[in-house]
Amino acid sequence: MGVVTFLSVGVRFEANVEALNMVEVSGNYARHRRVPYVITEGGRLKVVYVPAVSGESIAHGYQVALAEEAKALGLPVCSYCSIGEFLKSMDEEHAAEKFDGKVPKLSGRSKKEELVSVVGEIESGIVRKCVVEDVGGFLYAGNPPVKRTSRFMVSYALPIKSVATYATLEPQLHARHARTAGERREGAAEQMIYYVETGTAVYGFTFNLDFAGVGVSSYSGRALVDDVKKRRLAAARALYRVLSSQGFGAKLSRFLPGGGAVAMVATLTERPFTVTSPIYDGFAESTRERLERVKATFGEKGYYFEMGKDGLKTPEDVLSAVIETLKKEGTI
Amino acid sequence: MVAKTMGTEVSGLEEFESIVRVLRFFAATRNYSFLDRIGNALNPETVEVALRDALRTFSSIYDASPADEKGLKYYEYEEGRRIRLPAKPSEGEVAAFLRAVWQDVGVARRVAIMAMSVPAREER
Numbered sequence: 001m002g003v004v005t006f007l008s009v010g011v012r013f014e015a016n017v018e019a020l021n022m023v024e025v026s027g028n029y030a031r032h033r034r035v036p037y038v039i040t041e042g043g044r045l046k047v048v049y050v051p052a053v054s055g056e057s058i059a060h061g062y063q064v065a066l067a068e069e070a071k072a073l074g075l076p077v078c079s080y081c082s083i084g085e086f087l088k089s090m091d092e093e094h095a096a097e098k099f100d101g102k103v104p105k106l107s108g109r110s111k112k113e114e115l116v117s118v119v120g121e122i123e124s125g126i127v128r129k130c131v132v133e134d135v136g137g138f139l140y141a142g143n144p145p146v147k148r149t150s151r152f153m154v155s156y157a158l159p160i161k162s163v164a165t166y167a168t169l170e171p172q173l174h175a176r177h178a179r180t181a182g183e184r185r186e187g188a189a190e191q192m193i194y195y196v197e198t199g200t201a202v203y204g205f206t207f208n209l210d211f212a213g214v215g216v217s218s219y220s221g222r223a224l225v226d227d228v229k230k231r232r233l234a235a236a237r238a239l240y241r242v243l244s245s246q247g248f249g250a251k252l253s254r255f256l257p258g259g260g261a262v263a264m265v266a267t268l269t270e271r272p273f274t275v276t277s278p279i280y281d282g283f284a285e286s287t288r289e290r291l292e293r294v295k296a297t298f299g300e301k302g303y304y305f306e307m308g309k310d311g312l313k314t315p316e317d318v319l320s321a322v323i324e325t326l327k328k329e330g331t332i
Numbered sequence: 333m334v335a336k337t338m339g340t341e342v343s344g345l346e347e348f349e350s351i352v353r354v355l356r357f358f359a360a361t362r363n364y365s366f367l368d369r370i371g372n373a374l375n376p377e378t379v380e381v382a383l384r385d386a387l388r389t390f391s392s393i394y395d396a397s398p399a400d401e402k403g404l405k406y407y408e409y410e411e412g413r414r415i416r417l418p419a420k421p422s423e424g425e426v427a428a429f430l431r432a433v434w435q436d437v438g439v440a441r442r443v444a445i446m447a448m449s450v451p452a453r454e455e456r
Contacts, residue, residue, distance in 0.1 A: 024385075027392025031385070036378055047377040 001301045004268040005212035010275035012204045014259030020249030021053040028194040050167045051199030053157035061248025066238035070131040081132035088138035089126045098129040122146045124224045151213040159201035167201035204278030233332040240319040261315040264307040270300040348429045353418035355447035361409040371444030379433045379440040
């Protein structure tokens with residue numbers, strides 16, 4: 001048996017009166033993201049529109065936490081990622097700091113060997129200088145273009161199936177005030193009203209993290225750095241932080257959602273295995289059964305953690321147990 | 333400065349002409365999101381929600397745009413480029429369109445196609 005390197009987490013969280021993912025402003029109205037959702041009603045399928053939080057929004061929150069955790073562990077993070085602007089090494093200008101201003105390029109008449117060599121050099125240079133781009137991937141659109149796939153995956157946060165029709169979207173009236181004395185402009189209204197659409201639902205989402213790919217080349221499969229375990233630890237701690245503090249979403253300054261995690265399931269496996277989506281009732285039981293089947297079929301190791309069972313009372317208990325197991329296994 | 337109207341002819345879908353014109357306005361201003369949602373819809377619910385969002389946005393733009401001396405409304409979508417706003421669709425036209433969509437969702441796709449085409453009669 002090998003080492004467990006694949007983490008999958010399913011989370012259900014209750015969020016009341018939130019504006020976690022706003023998509024559009026038309027006039028004085030800011031709209032919440034909503035998506036079509038198939039539910040069964042009276043034995044028939046029906047499409048309803050429900051509030052949702054995009055995976056991109058959650059990924060942004062995770063990468064902010066990752067930058068912080070990496071820096072706290074003394075690992076390298078580039079200047080843009082440090083401030084939460086995940087432009088990544090998208091072009092020569094943004095990749096420059098990883099190469100002291102000289103990004104490797106192809107010569108005029110390049111051969112295949114040169115292409116492979118330069119692509120490897122670019123990926124290696126970026127990964128060595130930034131943990132966020134190592135774990136979160138990047139797309140360098142220069143010459144030659146280089147793509148590194150993200151080592152983590154995250155789903156949309158969607159209302160759970162059984163109570164999806166109880167999810168709501170409601171515009172809330174707000175007012176901005178103009179000055180009423182002194183330099184007040186002639187004709188200006190004293191109040192400017194605007195509406196922010198707020199969502200309320202019990203959401204579920206899935207997060208996967210492939211530790212095997214951290215610090216490893218997408219092209220050659222070879223390790224690119226010496227501190228792989230420390231980087232994996234940063235990746236795990238960032239997930240802990242983001243799930244513990246619900247550190248994702250927009251407009252948190254005035255719309256910090258009421259609620260929190262109500263269920264969590266995590267698995268650690270040798271090869272990719274994703275927990276059953278938490279939008280389904282019985283997702284924990286289903287995950288446990290599926291994991292047992294996979295373990296038996298492939299003869300692989302696998303660990304299962306569930307909030308509310310085996311003394312794991314809180315989300316933090318689950319995530320701590322995951323990190324302890326990763327340490328025990330020698331993954332981090 | 334170029335001022336265009338939204339065109340007037342919608343062959344075969346005359347009933348929904350004002351809706352086509354509103355969608356044509358979004359196409360002309362390169363805001364394709366509503367058109368894509370309506371044109372790609374696989375079920376009537378999707379069309380309803382997308383049309384509601386489109387009309388909500390159009391209302392905001394329409395109400396915020398000043399009228400000229402003839403009472404015509406224009407929208408400046410880029411510096412030096414403005415476009416004449418079509419009228420808001422009537423309640424009856426919207427209801428007829430939604431009824432048609434519930435009978436055949438393909439109507440929405442055809443309306444979106446018309447909105448992306450060059451109107452047969454165009455005033456400059």
